[in-house]
Amino acid sequence: MADLTRRRIFISTGEVSGDLQGALLIEALVQRARDRHLTLEISALGGPRMAKAGAKLVGETTGIGSVGIFEALPYLVPTLRLQRVAKAALDAQPPDIAVLIDYMNPNLVMGGYIKTHHPQVPVIYYIAPQQWVWAFSENDTRKLVQCSDRMLAIFKAEADYFQRFGADTTWVGHPLVDRYPGPADQAAARQQLGLPLDTPVVTLLPASRQQEVKYLMPVLLKAAQIIQAQCPKVTFLLPVSIPALQASFEQGLAAHGLNGRVVSEGSQGAIAAADVAITKSGTANLEIALMDVPQVVAYRIHPLSARIAHYLLKFDVPYVSPVNLVVNQPIVPEFLQWQATPEAIAAAALKLLHSETARQAMRAGYAKMREALGPPGVCQRTADLILDALPEM
Incomplete structure (x- = not known):
């Protein structure tokens, strides 16, 4: 018989900033889940802060980030290798919900894979890539929307932008407001x-x-x-x-x-x-x-x-x-x-x-x-919205 109080969450992010945001989210998820008498098993592509907050890392991504066309080339093979590991982990034990944080191109791949191979798993995109600022192509924006069941925006302009593309978007505010009051x-x-x-x-x-x-x-x-x-x-x-x-x-x-x-x-x-x-x-x-x-x-x-x-x-x-x-x-x-x-x-x-x-x-x-940047309590609001989206068992 399934344990109705134990739920699995998969989080995918990269670089130092994603590791920080992931860690803040994990801390809030654990706290809010405890209030609901739930126990979480969190697996992740991320970094040491997320591991310290309670995630089991399936891959370390803080050291493989880049900005620019030529800068990204050395990281293609390591990124593909990590994605294969993550996909195998998802196949072996599909989560109850997946959360993607920033990290655009790798997360487009992960989101697309989940939608194709595990369509029963809701995908939440939190801290969407800043397409609202510098989108080279609206096609990428549409892909982001298609691989997400819901988007949780940290900037008001970001929420407005994705809503124009038909995304189910909620503006939650910026999580650093809680970290630096x-x-x-x-x-x-x-x-x-x-x-x-x-x-x-x-x-x-x-x-x-x-x-x-x-x-x-x-x-x-x-x-x-x-x-x-x-x-x-x-x-x-x-x-x-x-x-x-x-x-x-x-x-x-x-x-x-x-x-x-x-x-x-x-x-x-x-x-x-x-x-x-x-x-x-x-x-x-x-x-x-x-x-x-x-x-x-x-x-x-x-x-x-x-x-x-x-x-x-x-x-x-x-x-x-x-x-x-x-x-x-x-x-x-x-x-x-x-x-x-x-x-x-x-x-x-x-x-x-x-x-x-x-x-x-x-x-x-x-x-x-x-x-x-919005009122305090961002991480708690975000955690509640993610837990609310867990499928009923």
């Missing part, structure tokens, strides 16, 4: 890191992917050199999100003669301690904004990938940083590809270091952004 405690963070309260601190977040170590990190380190030349008392912190990148960070810091250190205890404390953060574009921008730390955003990919996107695919969006996208306003300065020069990045960071007016203007924008 208020401004960071800079004094406590500095005390924990052994930093004086009166020293200028700039935190660099150059990479969570190997490609970013190659294309972006040298630019940010050169910008840091310019800042140090004009502000000799500055201390730089480089938090590591993936242990495999630590050696590259340490070598980069030493090679550029920067006064600072690599922080291996996670990024939250290093961000909280900062007067200014200089960061790659991505989820980290929202974390920094929700912690109320001024920031400068930059990004670079392979030059040929950038030219193909710009000239052939006509890639042209007003903003890339999610902080700016949420309110469709330039809250934080963005420097992308050819505009991402050490001089431009350093000038923007120095302005924030020296100008209280500039810092306050950015924080006013952060307040507007926070309001647009």
